[in-house]
Amino acid sequence: MSEQAKLREDICLLAKSMFDRGLTCGASGNISARLSDGSVLVTPTGVPMGFLDPARISHLDEKFRLLSGDRPTKETPLHSAFYETRTGTGAVVHLHSTHSVALSMLPETDPDHAIPPLTAYAVMRVGKVKLLPFFVPGDPAMGDAVRGLAGKRSAVLLANHGPVVAGKDIWAATFAMEELEETAKLALLTRGQNPIGLTNDQIGAVVRKFDVDW
Template sequence: MSAKEHDLREQIAYFGRSLFERGLTAGSSGNISVRLDDGWLITPTNCCLGNLDPTHISRLDQQGNLLSGNAPSKELFLHQAFLRKRPQDKAIVHLHSTYATAVSCLPDLNPMDMLPPLTPYSIMRFGKVALTPYHRPGDKRLGDEIAKVACDYRAVLLANHGSIVAAKDLEAAVYAAEELEETAKLFILLHGLRPRLLTAEQVDELNRDYGPQNADNTPSCC
């Protein structure tokens, strides 16, 4: 095992525990993956993100065949479908966090723009959010739906299921997933109250300077 892979395993366990302890995913829900030059690391099936053993994290080749560790998450295909369309990104965080999942259950929202521009941080971390149609967990059609939107979105809500976010590295994916949950919480709290939104000009300015396509420029203080 390379030093890089060892460090990534430790990071997955660290961020998984952090997400779990702050209530962003419960039980054995949620999964995390990182794409390597020659394959994948992904959290195992039926595991709790709060209690990951780095040595048990699944190591797969580029085709998804298990090389070492425990059996991979049954939602590996979601991660593969997302990152195959996004060569610039390397990591995925999929959560069943409360508010993002709540938004994924709401009817009559625009499936191509699920959350309004409430704060600059949502624009800086993930941009617009798409919704995929409902399919049961493990249904491979979910991967097809993700592939349809992955080129244009780095954050997606799975209807009545949860969120999935792609980013350039694991840290950025975790921060984006956290910001998505906070934005969904604000949306639920403000629903029906006609909040003041960022203007189109303000969104354009943020996209130009700090948007997801310029994620490397995101201020480190944010």
């Protein structure tokens, strides 16, 4: 199986897994992944993530121009911003996952630290998450907002919309996305109960051991 064929299958496999577990619903959410030649596979617009056809996934060149397949997601500028600003990005996952969106709407959520460091894996796989303001879906300004972070964050949370995570490959990006959503769920479940999160020393130990951007 060629690199491109395998990546198409992996995109569909992971997208269906997230869809089936309710991490995104309807035709929401999108995934992109970069091939070794610099071109990018992107999920098409308007297609539920649980029903993707590998053969119809959009194939874009390195400048994000359509080469083949269906029309790509309207959130493509959001994806391209991560590839442009974070060296080593091999995939980007964007969902409308319930707990993360809920956290984005609460006035007490820290915009510079939207997902609290409750567990070691939240620090290891997600790092600090920046809360970005609301944008109309598909607005290229979302990409500009990500570029404004200058590659310092691998994950952002779009207010009233959902999380976006970049990773070294599609598996890493998906695992990080799932960790982000689970941590958002923990944050909501423990809100008002004075949960004991990680201390600064504990966060530092994780950051140093796993070379996390923090």
